[in-house]
Structure formats: structure tokens, C-alpha cells
Amino acid sequence: MAHPNELTEAPLDKKPLVSILIPAYNSEEWIGNAIRSAIAQTWQRKEIIVVDDGSSDRTPEVARRFAAKEVAVVSTENQGSAAARNHALQLSQGDYIQWLDADDLLAPDKIER
Secondary structure, eight states, X not given: OXXXXXXXXXXXXXXXXXXXXXXXXXXXXXXXHHHHHHHTOSOOSEEEEEEEESOSSSHHHHHHTTOBTTEEEEEEOOOOHHHHHHHHHHHXXXXXXXXXXXXXXXXXXXXXX
16 A cells, blocks of 8 residues: 555656546536636646536536636536536546536635645
């Protein structure tokens, strides 16, 4: 078993990839803050996947403002939160999964801890 400091002191390419998965539906009011809290993680090796579940508001538009190398935004037909979560999980490549609801926030050091 690895000593806890071995993971945090390892070179970036040797650290585990963490997938932060955000299913979203009609969340335009909160989605920006949720994504910002994911981006702000002190754990550097991460991917963020937002799956918009066919929102009828501006959720996909707001989420796409954050689209970048580490932030993917995908839109699907409305099929419910379970389908959005499953879709995000299928797209993820991480060694670990961090679920994040569109109306929640992560403390900056949540993943590192």
C-alpha cells in the first residue's frame, strides 16, 4: 500500500486521474458555480464532464462558457438524472470518480484530501 504522501508527491503524469461528473438539468442558476468549484480543485490531474440532460433553460449555454481541455460539455435528450449520470460515467476516463450535482459545490481541497 502506498504511503499517502507518495500520491501527492508523485509526478503529475503518475498521479491518478479524477473524473468530476456533473449531470445537469435546468440548472442555469447554479451550474457556473458548480463548474468553477470543480476547476478550482487543488488536485491538478482531473477531467470535468458536464452532461446536460435536455434542459429547457440556458444550462448548456452557461456550461459551454467553461468548455476547455479539462472541461467537456455534452448535451443529450432529456432522459432523467440516472441516464445523465450513466452517460457521464461512460465518457469518463478517470481512475476515481467524483460526482457533483449541478447545484452543489466542492471545497477546493476535497479531491486532494
